[in-house]
Structures are given as C-alpha cells and as structure tokens.
Amino acid sequence: MRAPLLFRAAAAAFALLGILPAAASHVPVLPGGPVAGQGRVQLTAELGRLDPMLEAQGLTENLSEERLYRALTLGGYYRLHRNLKLGAFYRLQWGALHNDDWIGIPPGVDWQWLWRDTSERLEQVLILDVSPRFLLPFLPGRDWVLQLKSRYLLNFWNLQHSLLLRPELTWFRIVDRRPVLNLSLAYGLYFPLNFGETLIYEHGPYLALLYHLSPAIQLEVSASYPVRIWTTVPDVITAGDTPYQEALGRLELGVGLLLRLGG
Numbered sequence: 001m002r003a004p005l006l007f008r009a010a011a012a013a014f015a016l017l018g019i020l021p022a023a024a025s026h027v028p029v030l031p032g033g034p035v036a037g038q039g040r041v042q043l044t045a046e047l048g049r050l051d052p053m054l055e056a057q058g059l060t061e062n063l064s065e066e067r068l069y070r071a072l073t074l075g076g077y078y079r080l081h082r083n084l085k086l087g088a089f090y091r092l093q094w095g096a097l098h099n100d101d102w103i104g105i106p107p108g109v110d111w112q113w114l115w116r117d118t119s120e121r122l123e124q125v126l127i128l129d130v131s132p133r134f135l136l137p138f139l140p141g142r143d144w145v146l147q148l149k150s151r152y153l154l155n156f157w158n159l160q161h162s163l164l165l166r167p168e169l170t171w172f173r174i175v176d177r178r179p180v181l182n183l184s185l186a187y188g189l190y191f192p193l194n195f196g197e198t199l200i201y202e203h204g205p206y207l208a209l210l211y212h213l214s215p216a217i218q219l220e221v222s223a224s225y226p227v228r229i230w231t232t233v234p235d236v237i238t239a240g241d242t243p244y245q246e247a248l249g250r251l252e253l254g255v256g257l258l259l260r261l262g263g
Helices: 002-023 234-239
Strands: 035-045 050-062 067-081 084-094 102-105 112-115 122-135 144-155 160-175 178-192 202-214 217-224 227-231 245-249 251-261
Antiparallel strands (some): 050 067, 144 160, 202 217, 202 227, 227 245
C-alpha cells in the first residue's frame, strides 16, 4: 500500500518542479551566467601633488547577445596629505543595467521577461573620492597598508545618488626600495542614497595581484564576486506576479594594464 503512495508523492514533486521555473520567470536572472570577464587599461601621471588619470574598462555581460559594459573615466587624485588623497572623476558608460531594466512584455496570457538592451545607452556619472590610508607596521613583513575608500556617485541619467565604502588591505613586496608585487584584498559596500528598497544594493569581495614590470608598467589580474540585490519592478506589479527581492552574484575575472608617467 505504501509503494503507490510514494509513487504519487514523487510524481507530485516532479510536477511541482516543472511548474516552479514558469512561476518564478518574473524574477531576474543574470544576463551572462555565473562568470564574466573584464579588462581595463589605465594611464596615470605624477604632477607634483596631482595624479591625473584616464581609464578605459570593459565587462562581458552576455557575449552571445553582444552585451558589453564599457566605460571611460577621466579625472585624478590630489594628495592633500601623505596619507590622504581626494579624487574627482567623470565617467561615460554604456551597457549598465539598473533595477528597472528588467522588463516584462505582455504577449497575451503569459508575460515574457528580459533585460532591456542598454549596450548603446550613454550614462554620465560624477564620482567624488576620499581615500585615507594607513601603514600597518605591526603586521608580519611590515609592508602592509590599509585604505578606507569612500566614493560618492551621481548618475545623471537616472539621478541616482549612491555611496561606496571599500576597506582594502594591501601587502607590498619591496626590493631595493621599489615595489615589485602588490596583493590586495577588499570588500565593497554600495549604499543607495535616494533609490531602492534595501540598505545595501551591492556588495562583495575583491582580490587583485599587481606585478610591477617596471616603474612605468604594471600588470594586473583580479577576481571579484559582486552580489547585486534586485527588487520588484513596476511591470511585475502590473502583471500581478509575486513581489521579490533577489540577490544574484557572479565571479568576475579581470586583467589590467596600468601605465604611469613621471614619478
């Protein structure tokens, strides 16, 4: 008597599993899967207390759909003190995804859910940066620096204000008073100041290895795991679906070329 009951329970479970993906289809999914690649080229110079910077960056959102985030950032740091830098930057970016870019298309009975194509949408972002740093001589090796990066970001496209707090610990390998290798570990926290439903909308660890090929050329490899929190969009309410709050993370592997003039 128990065997038929078990078969019925198993059949019901499989039937439920078949229903779940359709029921949850209005919840966002990552556009490019669990792993993405990124690269950057950065040019800096040393002009007394001023360090101007130009950086080009790219991130693969979804290569099959030709989705690619690109950004060009221009600005610089001013060394107010040996342990304190102030920065101001202006960024042009294409392909950024925001919460409201998850949209629904009502063909009739069942809605279709997808990401809006933002690959050619230009956004302009103002960035103000305060980066105090401190030497930690009590740690093994003595060549450790703690940086407490704080960044204010204003996106002029949607007028969203946000704050980034990112503590970063870096170990320097010094040979003949020159850095040869940097190993950095950081954790970023993004706070929405005038939007969103959560205290933090993105967070995650960041690990980077920087090799000094020469005083003017550095090579970088990095890995990060940003977790973004997506919340209910208006189309979901219109469709009558269940509200959600979904945290989605992915591994981002990066390479970089850093060029420095002067110094």
